[in-house]
Amino acid sequence: MEFGLSQDQLLLDDSLRKYLSTEVSLESVRKVAASDVSDNDMWRGLADMGLAGIVIPEAHGGAELGMLDAVAVAEALGYAACPGPFLSTAIMGAHLLNRAGATDPLAGMASGDYRVGVAFSDFVGARKGQVTEVNSQLSGQSLYALDADADAYLVALADGRVYMVETEHLARQSLTTIDVTRSVCELNFSQTPACLVTEDAQLVRDTIYRGRTIQAADTLGAAQYMLDQAVAYSLDRKQFNRAIGSFQAVKHMCAEMASQLEPCRSFVWYAGHAFDEMDNEAALTACHAKAHLAEVGQFVAKTSTEVHGGMGFTDLVGLHYWFKRIGFNRQLLGSPEQVRHEAALLQGLCDA
C-alpha cells in the first residue's frame, strides 16, 4: 500500500517546478497577461518536457502517462499561475480525440505545435447562445471556449455530439475575464463546416470529469502558493514591533487555511488515481474534488489576501493573479452548486 506520488512522479514534479520557478516568473506572467507577449514560449518549454502530450499515447508522440501524473503537473502549474492550454489541449482535447479514435491531430498537439480548444458550454449547461448542427455545418454561438488562440476547437452540442472546427472557418472573439493567466473566447458559427468526432455523450462526460479533476489540482496549487505567501509575508511584515505572524489572530487564519487545504492534496491525488485504476469511482470523486477545491480555494484566496493586508489588494504584490485563477476554476466546467448536483445525481440521490 502506498498512497502518494511515486519516485518518477516526484522527479517529474521536481523538474517541472524548477523549470517554472525560473521560466515562469510573476514578471513573465504579467507580460503574457498584458498580451505583450504570447504564451508560446512557455507552452513550447512545457511541450519539450513532454507535458503537452502527457496523456497522448507514445505511438502519437506523447508520454502516455496517467491522470495522477497530470494532476501532479496541474498542481505545479497552478502554483506558478502558468498560462497555457494544459487543461484544454493537453488534457481534455487530447483525451477526447484519442478515445474517439480521431488521432490525426495528436502528434501536433504533443509537440506543442497544434492547439485544440474546447467549447463545451452547451453540454455543461448553456447559459446564453447555443450551437446547432445541420448537414455537418454549425450555426450559433459558444461562449467561454478554452482557449483564445487554439488552432481548432472541439465543440460539444447539448446532446453530446462533438464536432471539430478549424479556427480559420469561424469568427472568434477573445473574451476578457478576471483571470488573465488563462484565455477564453466566444465562437460564432454560421453554417460553419465541421467534422463529427464522436456521438458518445459518455465520452464527453468523462472528458469533463478529467477537466474538473485537473481544475481541482490547479486550484490546490494556486491555493498552496497563496498560503505559502501569506505565511512568508506574516513573518516579514512588522507592526506593533512584532512580526504580524506572531499574533494569534494571524496564525489562526493561516492554520485554518492549512487545515482545509492539506486534505485536498490527498483528495486530488485520489481523484487522479481513480481515472487510472478505479474507473467506477472516477466520476464522483472528480465532481466532489472540483466542488470541494472550489470552496477551499475561495476561502484560502480570501484569507491569504487578508493576511497581506492592504498590500494583498494591490497589483504590486500580484497575489490577485492567483486569487482570480482560483475564481476562474470555480466557475468554468460547472459552478460548485451545479457540480454538487451532479455528484448527487451520480449516486442516484435525485432525478436529473
Add this chain to the structure above:
Amino acid sequence: MDLSYGHEYDTFREEVKSFIQAHQHKQPGPGDGLKSPALREWQRLLIENGYHSRTISSEYGGFGAEPDIIKSRIIAEEFGAARMHRGFNGQGVTMLTPVLLEMGSETQKQTFVGPTINAEIIWCQGYSEPGAGSDLASLTTKAELDGDEWVINGQKIWTSTAHHADWIFCLVRTEPDAPKHLGISFLLFRMDTPGIEIRPLVDMTGDANFNEVFFTDVRVPKDQIVGERGQGWQVANAILGHERGSLATPDAALNRLNGVKRLMREESINGTPIMDNPIFRDRLMKLEGRALAMQYNDMRLLSAKINKNQDVRLAAMIVKLAGTELRHEIECLGIDVMGEIGLGYGDNPHVRGHGAWQYQYMFYLGLIIGGGTSQIQKNIISERGLGMPKEPKIPAASAK
C-alpha cells in the same frame, strides 16, 4: 499509488471475517457495564485471538504480534463493517498503557499492563484543573513527600469515568520551585484511597460524562510514580499524542453521513422527502466532499506509517481540528433535516435514532473543546506545522 493491501493480507482478512461470524453472538450488549463479566470475557477472547492489545508483548498479557499497521487496519475495517464490539478501550488502555510500556518501570509494567488491557483495572485521567485547562502545565494540585508517602491536595476536573475507575493516573506538582514544566510528576494511585471525593459534572447532553475530583491529604506510596520526579510533563505529552489521533476517525464521519442520507429519504415535509429538496442536498454534498477529503487524508497517514519517507506532519496535525468540526456539522445537518422533530430528546416518543443526532451534535462540540481546543490546535498547526512564531510571553506581574 497503490491502494491495495496486497494478496498476503487477503487471507488475514478472511480470518478476521470468520472470527467475527463465529463469535458475533457473544458480544456484550448495551446492558453490560464496565465491570460486567460479559465485557471481561469478551475482552479476554479478543486478546487471545489478537483483536485487542495485538502488539503488546505476551509477557505483559497482550497477544504479542509484530506491529503490522495493515493488519490493524483490516481488523478495524472488518469490525467496523460488522458493527462488532471492539472491546474495552478506556483511557487506561489507549493512553496509559502505551506510556507505561515506554516509560514505566518493569514492576509497573508487570503490575498494571495485563489487568488494564483485560479491563480488570479501570483507569481515569487526572490532568485538567479548574485553573489549568489549555495551560495545563500551570496545574497546582500538589504532592509533598512525607516519609515514604506522597500527600496530595488539590482538585481535578473533566475526569471521565472517575466514578467507575479503580485507579487514576494523575499529574501533580512535586517541585514547586522549578519552572512550571519541570515541576510536575506523574503518579498512579487507587481511587478508593481515603481523601478522594468525586462529584459528577452534568454536561449539556444531560449526562455526567465527566467529574470533578477533590483530593484532601490523599496518601500514596512513594514508588507509585512513572518516570522521575519532575518528568511528568514529558510523560503526559507522550500520552496526548495517543489521544488526539483517536478522537476523529473519517470512517465514522462517512458512516454518519450515510445515516443522514437515510434520514433524508425517510423524513419529509408535506409528503416530499427531504432528499428531493436541492438546498438540503447541496448541504449534504458539501459535507460529503469534506468527509472524503478527510478519508483520503487518512489513507495518506496510513501510507506514511508503512512508507517511512513520506512527510505527513501537517496532514496529521490537522486531523483533530478538521475532523471534530466536520462531525459537529454532519450531526447538525441530521437535526436540520428533521426540523421540529429534530428537537426530540430523551424519552420523547417521536425521537429519531434514540436522540443520537442531538446528543452527538452536543458531544462533538465537547470534543472540539476537549483534548486540546480548536484554538490550541491552530496554535500547534501554525507554530509546528507552518513555522510561525509563538505569541510573545507577557512577563509575570511583579508580586507586591
